[in-house]
Amino acid sequence: DPTAARRPTESIHVESPNLTYTDDALLSRYTFHSTAVDKQADAQGHVKYSVRPVERELEFKTGRKVPKTGLMLVGLGGNNGTTLTATILANRHNISWGTRDGIQTPNYLGSLVRASTMRLGVDAQGEDVFVPISDVLPMVHPNDLTVGGWDISSMSLDKAARRAKVLEYDLQRQLEPYLKEYTPLPSIYYPTFINANQEERADNVIPGSDKQAHLDQVRADIRNFKRDNDLDQVIVLWTANTERYSLLVDGVNDTADNLLESIRTSHAEVSPSTIFAVAAILEGVPYVNGAPQNTFVPGAIELAERHKAFVAGDDFKSGQTKVKSVLAEYLVNAGIKPLLIASYNHLGNNDGKNLSAPEQFRSKEISKASVVDDMVEANSLLYKPLAVKEADSKDGFVKGHSTEHPDHCVVIKYLPNCGDDKKAIDDYTSEIGMGGRNTLAIYNTCQDSLLATPLIIDLCLLAELMTRVTYREEGSADYEPMYSVLGLLSYMLKAPLTKPGKKPINSLNRQRQALEAFLRACLALQPVSDLVTFTQME
Numbered sequence: 419d420p421t422a423a424r425r426p427t428e429s430i431h432v433e434s435p436n437l438t439y440t441d442d443a444l445l446s447r448y449t450f451h452s453t454a455v456d457k458q459a460d461a462q463g464h465v466k467y468s469v470r471p472v473e474r475e476l477e478f479k480t481g482r483k484v485p486k487t488g489l490m491l492v493g494l495g496g497n498n499g500t501t502l503t504a505t506i507l508a509n510r511h512n513i514s515w516g517t518r519d520g521i522q523t524p525n526y527l528g529s530l531v532r533a534s535t536m537r538l539g540v541d542a543q544g545e546d547v548f549v550p551i552s553d554v555l556p557m558v559h560p561n562d563l564t565v566g567g568w569d570i571s572s573m574s575l576d577k578a579a580r581r582a583k584v585l586e587y588d589l590q591r592q593l594e595p596y597l598k599e600y601t602p603l604p605s606i607y608y609p610t611f612i613n614a615n616q617e618e619r620a621d622n623v624i625p626g627s628d629k630q631a632h633l634d635q636v637r638a639d640i641r642n643f644k645r646d647n648d649l650d651q652v653i654v655l656w657t658a659n660t661e662r663y664s665l666l667v668d669g670v671n672d673t674a675d676n677l678l679e680s681i682r683t684s685h686a687e688v689s690p691s692t693i694f695a696v697a698a699i700l701e702g703v704p705y706v707n708g709a710p711q712n713t714f715v716p717g718a719i720e721l722a723e724r725h726k727a728f729v730a731g732d733d734f735k736s737g738q739t740k741v742k743s744v745l746a747e748y749l750v751n752a753g754i755k756p757l758l759i760a761s762y763n764h765l766g767n768n769d770g771k772n773l774s775a776p777e778q779f780r781s782k783e784i785s786k787a788s789v790v791d792d793m794v795e796a797n798s799l800l801y802k803p804l805a806v807k808e809a810d811s812k813d814g815f816v817k818g819h820s821t822e823h824p825d826h827c828v829v830i831k832y833l834p835n836c837g838d839d840k841k842a843i844d845d846y847t848s849e850i851g852m853g854g855r856n857t858l859a860i861y862n863t864c865q866d867s868l869l870a871t872p873l874i875i876d877l878c879l880l881a882e883l884m885t886r887v888t889y890r891e892e893g894s895a896d897y898e899p900m901y902s903v904l905g906l907l908s909y910m911l912k913a914p915l916t917k918p919g920k921k922p923i924n925s926l927n928r929q930r931q932a933l934e935a936f937l938r939a940c941l942a943l944q945p946v947s948d949l950v951t952f953t954q955m956e
């Protein structure tokens with residue numbers, strides 16, 4: 419078995435009375451420290467903060483047995499779907515390929531889990547010790563994932579990979595015998611949800627217009643895939659075309675019961691992606707949305723909560739948005755005030771072709787719009803509260819902000835000859851000291867699918883891990899699963915889905931810290947702190 423040697427082993431052993439190892443679980447006792455703040459203004463308007471440290475005793479239980487896991491992609495035949503499958507196959511079979519620069523070996527660069535490390539602690543000499551994130555807790559190895567899924571295009575993956583024009587010819591050639599074994603399952607196609615220019619691909623659709631029958635078929639597909647491949651767990655992930663937004667209609671998709679009824683009556687506003695999400699929820703497998711549309715209408719979230727199923731979204735955060743969240747945070751935290759952020763993109767792949775219609779572009783625009791909101795709201799010295807909420811401003815971009823906000827626009831243009839290379843040009847103009855101006859111009863070119871594919875792997879591996887972690891307040895009887903909306907996957911997602919009523923956190927740094935803190939908590943370890951590192955208080 420070529421993958422046996424690469425299966426995860428537990429290379430970390432924690433010696434602590436707070437961590438118990440049983441045959442099948444890690445049992446952690448963890449004190450969570452937080453700070454409660456009460457903010458009040460006196461009669462003169464002076465704000466006073468009353469602060470109280472709070473401790474909460476938690477217990478985490480993490481399953482040590484890594485399940486045999488399948489990854490079902492909606493959009494398997496697309497650029498991401500083919501690139502993901504090819505990446506896993508090339509790694510699993512250790513296939514190298516010739517390029518004009520020499521021999522290239524396969525890897526998982528760009529994956530937080532497989533290609534990055536976190537600081538575990540310090541050694542006896544006081545030096546930092548870093549470990550691969552994949553070693554911190556038992557996690558599935560991507561080489562071991564069984565890949566399958568659906569596409570409205572029937573093309574087998576060897577041909578679809580050629581159509582995608584992402585991989586080098588010599589790799590396509592060597593993978594052909596493997597890839598041609600993969601043929602997408604027929605999928606749900608409602609033409610009003612994606613761009614009309616996709617219609618020529620749609621030769622592999624589940625027949626009829628009965629949405630209940632479509633839901634039942636997708637549920638059966640998930641069950642069959644699990645059974646036929648002898649899997650313990652399946653993750654379903656949408657990497658199909660961006661849909662237009664679904665209209666939110668009372669009585670149609672506002673509650674779980676109304677949504678299920680709307681599927682039974684084949685209501686026009688139920689999108690293919692929502693049907694896939696409902697199918698995964700009802701089958702009890704995690705569902706991740708890698709595109710920007712509002713798959714998770716309120717009824718879908720309620721359904722996930724009801725079934726204690728896991729969902730995450732929206733939209734892979736692969737390039738421009740990742741940089742934007744980092745730069746905006748740097749500027750605002752440095753006391754520099756971004757005044758405008760203008761983002762222009764052009765790309766030539768099928769994703770770009772689909773986004774060339776206003777309704778699909780609008781989904782992307784919304785998902786890219788709110789990235790800097792939390793940074794802006796965090797600094798009231800730079801951005802003053804607005805007396806009246808701007809419901810709808812002149813340019814259509816600033817909506818409902820409670821504070822001043824930089825001008826922000828996103829443009830995407832489809833230029834076929836650009837291929838899978840995406841070019842992103844960004845202008846950040848900020849106010850610096852004494853009325854000065856600072857402009858940063860960023861030009862980012864990348865192969866879009868080669869950035870997105872590692873995110874799919876991270877989302878899958880981390881979603882699977884979350885299904886193995888349960889927790890309880892110390893003293894309560896039962897361990898509970900994590901909350902249905904997996905906010906810890908925000909690092910990979912452009913518009914992180916949250917519990918209804920909660921604001922997303924877009925700061926990439928905080929998203930990563932949260933993930934590290936969670937992994938450590940499962941090992942009964944507090945987050946690492948630099949208090950001593952920088953002060954030399956050894």
Ligand code: NAI
Binds near residue numbers: 656733866
């Ligand atoms: P693509 O257009 O190459 O692939 C999408 C595939 O989905 C196509 O094969 C299409 O036939 C299929 N499809 C469309 N509707 C379907 C349905 N109802 N059921 C099953 N299959 C369906 O696009 P690409 O580049 O692979 O991107 C996929 C998605 O990921 C897009 O929505 C894109 O916006 C999103 N995304 C991609 C990023 C990246 O590549 N860097 C970053 C962020 C998001």
